[in-house]
Amino acid sequence: MLQIKPILAALKRHKAGTILIAMQIALTLAIVCNALFIIQQRVDRLSRPTGMDENNVLAIQNRWVSVDGKDTAPLIKADVQALRQIPGVQDAFATNSFPLRGGGWSTGVNLAPKNEGKPAAQTTLYFVDDHALPVYGAQLIAGRNFTPDEVISADPKDIKSTPQIIVSKALADKLYPKGDALGKQVYLNGKDVPPSTIIGIVARLQVPWNGTWADNFNDNAMMLPVQLTSNYTIYLIRAKPGQLADVVKSAPATLLKTNRMRVISGERAVRTYEQVRGDAYKNDRGMAILMGVICVILLAITAAGIVGLTSFWVGQRRKQIGVRRALGATKRDILGYFLTENLMIGVAGVVIGIGLAIGMNLWMVSQFEMARLSIAYVVVGVVALLLLGQAAVLAPAMRAAKVPPVEATRSV
DSSP: OTTTTHHHHHHTTHHHHHHHHHHHHHHHHHHHHHHHHHHHHHHHHHHHOOOOTTTTTEEEEEEEEESSSSGGGGHHHHHHHHHHHTTTTEEEESSSSOSSOOEEEEEEEEESSTOOOSSSOOOOOOEEEEHHHHHOOOOOOOOOOOOOOOOEEOOOTTOOOOOOOEEEHHHHHHOOTTTTOOOOEEESSTTTTTOOEEEEESSSSOOSSOGGGGGTTTOOEEEEEEESSSSSSEEEEHHHHHHHHHHHHHHHHHHHHHOEEEESSSSEEEEEEEHHHHHHHHHHHOOOOOOOHHHHHHHHHHHHHHOOOOOOHHHHHHHHHHHHTTTTTTTTHHHHHHHHHHHHHHHHHHHHHHHHHHHHHHHHHHHHHOOOOHHHHHHHHHHHHHHHHHHHHHHHHHHTOOOOOOOGOOOO
């Protein structure tokens, strides 16, 4: 406490350097807190479960050429039968989309026909058959699966709803919060749409999209027993354990052998689910890495600034330090002086930084619909910056503590 007054006097004589370091600490705190918050959000997104057993799953995107979309039903049926007979294939089915694919169907769901205004829930639509649940590896927690006679073929323009549907638990709870969705009827958006009865509920099934716009209905999924007849379809295949690599090679070859009037090409045409997940979260992973690099660079620059400024001050104050040593100050006193001085600058910086961090987050909330910054990140940032500052000043402070008392007698 006895050193506070001389420290304040010294800082007043070095206003420019003091303000520069304090503002650097404040800006670093504001950016690092928000960057760490963004990184955590991205990491959480990367680890979100799809509701599938993702091991040993393969997706093949198929496009028919010179074939009328309405005539593809028997072709798709032949493809699926051929895929299921491949050695190493456990099961397969045709669909319009799947979790994390990046594109699919979305619609509103209502509890009454011709419901006006906002729908009760938003959902994605997966058109599947009775083999979908085994291929997905989705956990059926209530009700039953589709039966083969419930699966129909329909043109995408003609399909409005189906008598039976299977929904995810998130969608069921959204529509019927009391937990009694099984057996209830719902209505898809559109005019004169007949009702659909919920015959099954799966524990989880994610939507095909990974954008923040879909976060509000991320786990709202609905499966309809429909084989869409169109020029484009996706085959989802589950390989037997340990045989995925062989199926990756044999499945496209089998499809081409079955019928060559198709296109299976491009980087995304044949993908294991590991590749699907990697592609879906590529931007999130890149953003997390970028934010991490920015944090490291800012912290390094801040530490370097503190080291440089303190070293400069030590060089300027050698005679003053020598006088204090001659008057009885110990090395520990000199070390404590510089550590205290830096701590005071750091405290001033983090106080300003807290306001900047919160203000920056509020701006991002209003502009980019981000979540509000947790106070925990601010606390961690404050502690980290203060510890970094003390660590950075330690080396110059130890050099100052080694200044001998004889420096007091030397002329400047």
